[in-house]
Amino acid sequence: xxxxxxxxxxxxxxxxxxxCPANVFDAIPAAAPAIARQADCQTCFLCEIYCPSDALxxxxxxxxxxxxxxxxxxxxxxxxxxxxxLGWRRGRPDGAQNDPTFRLRVAAx
Amino acid sequence: xxxxxxxxxALDVSTDVLVVGGGPAGAWAAVAAAEAGSRVIxxxxxxxxxxxxxxxxxxxxWFVPPGEGRRAAIEQRQPRTGxxxxxxxxxxxxxxxxxxxxxxxxxxxxxxxDDEGQPYLANLRGPDYMHFMRRRVLGAGVMVLDHHPxxxxxxxxxxxxxxxxxxxxRSRPWQVRAAAVVLATGGCAFGERIxxxxxxxxxxYLMAAEAxxxxxxxxxxxxxxxxxxxxxxxxxxxxxxxxFTRQDGTPISTEGRDRHAAVAAALLDGPVxxxxxxxxxxxxxxLRQGQPNCFQPFDRIGVDPFTxxxxxxxxxxxxxxxxxxxxxxxxxxxxxxxxxxxxxDAASRERLTGAISGGGGPNSSWAIASGNxxxxxxxxxxxxxxARSAERPVTPLGQAGLRPARKARPGLDAHAIVRAVREExxxxxxxxxxxxxxxxxxxxxxxxxxxxxxxHEPADGAAALQAREAAALTATSRWAYRSALARAESRGMxxxxxxxxxxxxxxxxxxxxxxxxxxxARADGRATEAVS
Numbered sequence: 001x002x003x004x005x006x007x008x009x010x011x012x013x014x015x016x017x018x019x020c021p022a023n024v025f026d027a028i029p030a031a032a033p034a035i036a037r038q039a040d041c042q043t044c045f046l047c048e049i050y051c052p053s054d055a056l057x058x059x060x061x062x063x064x065x066x067x068x069x070x071x072x073x074x075x076x077x078x079x080x081x082x083x084x085x086l087g088w089r090r091g092r093p094d095g096a097q098n099d100p101t102f103r104l105r106v107a108a109x
Numbered sequence: 110x111x112x113x114x115x116x117x118x119a120l121d122v123s124t125d126v127l128v129v130g131g132g133p134a135g136a137w138a139a140v141a142a143a144e145a146g147s148r149v150i151x152x153x154x155x156x157x158x159x160x161x162x163x164x165x166x167x168x169x170x171w172f173v174p175p176g177e178g179r180r181a182a183i184e185q186r187q188p189r190t191g192x193x194x195x196x197x198x199x200x201x202x203x204x205x206x207x208x209x210x211x212x213x214x215x216x217x218x219x220x221x222x223d224d225e226g227q228p229y230l231a232n233l234r235g236p237d238y239m240h241f242m243r244r245r246v247l248g249a250g251v252m253v254l255d256h257h258p259x260x261x262x263x264x265x266x267x268x269x270x271x272x273x274x275x276x277x278x279r280s281r282p283w284q285v286r287a288a289a290v291v292l293a294t295g296g297c298a299f300g301e302r303i304x305x306x307x308x309x310x311x312x313x314y315l316m317a318a319e320a321x322x323x324x325x326x327x328x329x330x331x332x333x334x335x336x337x338x339x340x341x342x343x344x345x346x347x348x349x350x351x352x353f354t355r356q357d358g359t360p361i362s363t364e365g366r367d368r369h370a371a372v373a374a375a376l377l378d379g380p381v382x383x384x385x386x387x388x389x390x391x392x393x394x395x396l397r398q399g400q401p402n403c404f405q406p407f408d409r410i411g412v413d414p415f416t417x418x419x420x421x422x423x424x425x426x427x428x429x430x431x432x433x434x435x436x437x438x439x440x441x442x443x444x445x446x447x448x449x450x451x452x453x454d455a456a457s458r459e460r461l462t463g464a465i466s467g468g469g470g471p472n473s474s475w476a477i478a479s480g481n482x483x484x485x486x487x488x489x490x491x492x493x494x495x496a497r498s499a500e501r502p503v504t505p506l507g508q509a510g511l512r513p514a515r516k517a518r519p520g521l522d523a524h525a526i527v528r529a530v531r532e533e534x535x536x537x538x539x540x541x542x543x544x545x546x547x548x549x550x551x552x553x554x555x556x557x558x559x560x561x562x563x564x565h566e567p568a569d570g571a572a573a574l575q576a577r578e579a580a581a582l583t584a585t586s587r588w589a590y591r592s593a594l595a596r597a598e599s600r601g602m603x604x605x606x607x608x609x610x611x612x613x614x615x616x617x618x619x620x621x622x623x624x625x626x627x628x629x630a631r632a633d634g635r636a637t638e639a640v641s
Contacts, residue, residue: 021155022307042307043341044165060406062302062341085401096237097219101399102229108349
């Protein structure tokens with residue numbers, strides 16, 4: 001589930017409020033959005049890749065809150081890690097042209 | 110439900126075609142209707158671009174060139190569908206998907222190139238694909254309303270005439286009058302925590318049934334996916350290279366067996382662990398690079414899924430990767446209710462995949478094909494009937510959760526109903542393996558939930574959405590289990606250990622209808638045994 005909106009990294013653009021399919025966030029004027037409906041999170045990681053400043057962290061546990069700290073995620077270099085793996089940058093898509101999944105589909109047959 | 114005194118600025122607009130749902134089927138339907146000359150509005154519960162099961166995933170497409178090879182592919186798959194697929198529908202799905210995937214390439218979607226330098230069109234990366242489709246939909250002139258869940262359809266006594274719902278970020282009601290409506294609301298995951306589940310609560314099934322449409326193949330709603338516990342990553346591809354063990358390390362043999370059933374049986378005995386140890390170093394690299402979402406659960410907790418074993422579970426995918434949905438009447442994806450069309454997971458996919466899951470590829474080609482057929486047909490219907498439709502007064506068609514059936518009590522606990530649905534629909538010994546006794550037990554409780562929903566006062570705003578989601582989940586569960594009871598055999602994903610093996614007398618679709626009273630009928634018109 002979504003666990004961290006880093007106030008230090010957030011630029012208050014509210015794009016996460018807009019794109020979250022589960023409507024988890026609430027916009028706060030001139031501040032980082034609040035995680036208002038955490039239990040509704042579907043743990044899809046999409047908010048992370050749309051975030052232009054890598055300010056969000058979704059813990060992989062879909063059942064409950066794991067209680068990770070911002071400092072630990074920062075130290076582990078996990079902010080923005082899914083976006084980097086896809087090739088998305090500053091909230092914009094890129095990297096699909098390098099997707100080698102077609103090799104897997106051949107290998108799987 | 111919609112109380113104009115509470116909110117001054119209700120949105121009330123008219124259009125030719127309304128598309129409900131912003132996954133791939135809805136996006137393609139909207140583009141097709143706009144290209145056919147209609148004014149189009151698309152509403153989504155979440156956000157066109159992230160909603161649904163496709164956006165968080167990486168999906169294959171069923172992409173077979175026309176000709177002999179295609180005929181062979183269709184014939185090869187046919188026996189596995191339990192005899193319920195229709196080769197003509199398979200052919201036309203492949204045909205339309207072939208055309209439209211080439212359109213995607215022409216429009217500039219960044220397909221990867223194979224070793225011959227040719228674009229590889231048989232795979233789509235979910236976040237990129239749906240981001241691309243959003244731009245395409247907007248570019249076609251479609252008005253997109255994100256975070257506008259539809260709560261109910263509107264009717265004018267002759268045709269479906271639009272839909273109404275709430276703008277959940279501004280807490281105001283909306284109403285869109287339309288000459289034709291395409292339901293592309295996705296399947297139903299019964300409240301399971303899988304990718305896309307936030308929007309996949311079966312809302313379209315409920316709305317369609319309230320308008321008089323039938324459901325078909327709802328017993329084929331027992332699809333489950335291997336998932337690293339406790340994540341939501343119900344992605345199958347890496348598990349091609351997985352081995353499974355019990356707590357004590359003994360292997361679970363899946364050789365020559367139904368892998369899901371073998372692991373399901375082991376999970377009923379105790380914890381099961383998996384490891385992607387069958388992957389070569391090359392495959393490991395491609396998996397990491399091509400399926401990065403599948404590695405988030407491991408990388409974030411510091412587990413190497415190739416060399417360590419980790420707990421695995423089967424998460425229910427209901428009709429999302431299952432089959433059942435709104436019965437389609439004809440090639441246009443008409444539902445039989447004038448002006449109402451269905452596409453994607455919201456529609457029954459039996460004609461394409463029969464009794465088995467289409468997996469990623471066939472299902473994603475189905476979304477493309479059925480979205481295009483439904484969108485175009487809705488545009489034609491709107492052009493023919495729009496003027497007459499616009500003159501007639503509309504009435505809202507929503508019932509459970511919106512308008513009580515009788516003297517109503519306050520205080521509906523929608524969360525308790527969702528919890529009950531999860532408890533009846535997710536356990537492996539209830540839904541994966543189905544038996545008459547447990548089906549009847551579950552139905553008794555689910556019927557009680559339905560009576561609860563019908564007997565409570567309506568709610569406003571976000572609570573109304575919760576009530577409607579609870580109603581859709583409950584209604585879908587009741588159609589699924591009543592159909593499962595009626596199909597007294599095992600076929601495809603419908604596993605009845607108390608009725609092992611397929612019965613030739615059941616080589617036919619089952620249609621479910623009705624809300625307070627669920628009725629079952631065979632598609633071939635023969636009588637069904639009474640199902641109570």
